Amino acid sequence: MHATQPSDPLEDLLAGPSTSTTPSGDLALLGSVCAGCGARAFPARMTCHVCAGGRPAEAPVGSSGVLYSWTRVHVSATRDTPYALGYVDMDGAGDGGVRVLGLLDPVGAEWAVGDVVRVVATEGADDWSFTKDAR
Ligand SMILES: [Zn+2]
Known part of the structure; x- marks a missing residue:
């Protein structure tokens, strides 16, 4: 019988889904935060893009x-x-705001800078996109 290796949380994050569900039921993007400087990133990174610290x-x-x-x-x-x-x-x-590039759905909508959007689940190769937040 083989002993199982302990799971590496960061490797699991990099290989796993890029979204999670919040307690209120919204879909949220999962990235990484640096323990050294607090910079956030999406997608998750192995090394901080601000201070070059490791293991976010x-x-x-x-x-x-x-x-x-x-x-x-x-x-x-x-x-x-x-x-x-x-x-x-x-x-x-x-304060460590993140700017994320993503698909906008539906493609034919009249999009405008300043629109409030939210993350929604989609089917196919991309498992999430942004849509206008009508709430
Ligand atoms: Zn950092």
Whole structure:
């Protein structure tokens, strides 16, 4: 019988899903936070992008945010077109705010800088996207 290796939380994070469900039932993105300087990142990183410290820990970066910029893509060799991409400044990361690039759904919506968006589950290769927050 083989002894099992103890699980490495950071390797599990990097290999695992990029989302979790909050206590209120919202879908949140999971990134990492540096123990040395507090910088957050999404996706999770092995080394801090600010101080180069190692072993950041798992941390949520939020379930909603504000659209910083966006574009609609009409030519792609890897996915059906058109699709919309946006940079979102996440609300849930405190002072170490995180700007996340993600798909915008639905692609044909009238998107505008400053729109409030939230993370939603999707099917297919991308397991989440942003949609307008109507709440
Ligand atoms: Zn750091």
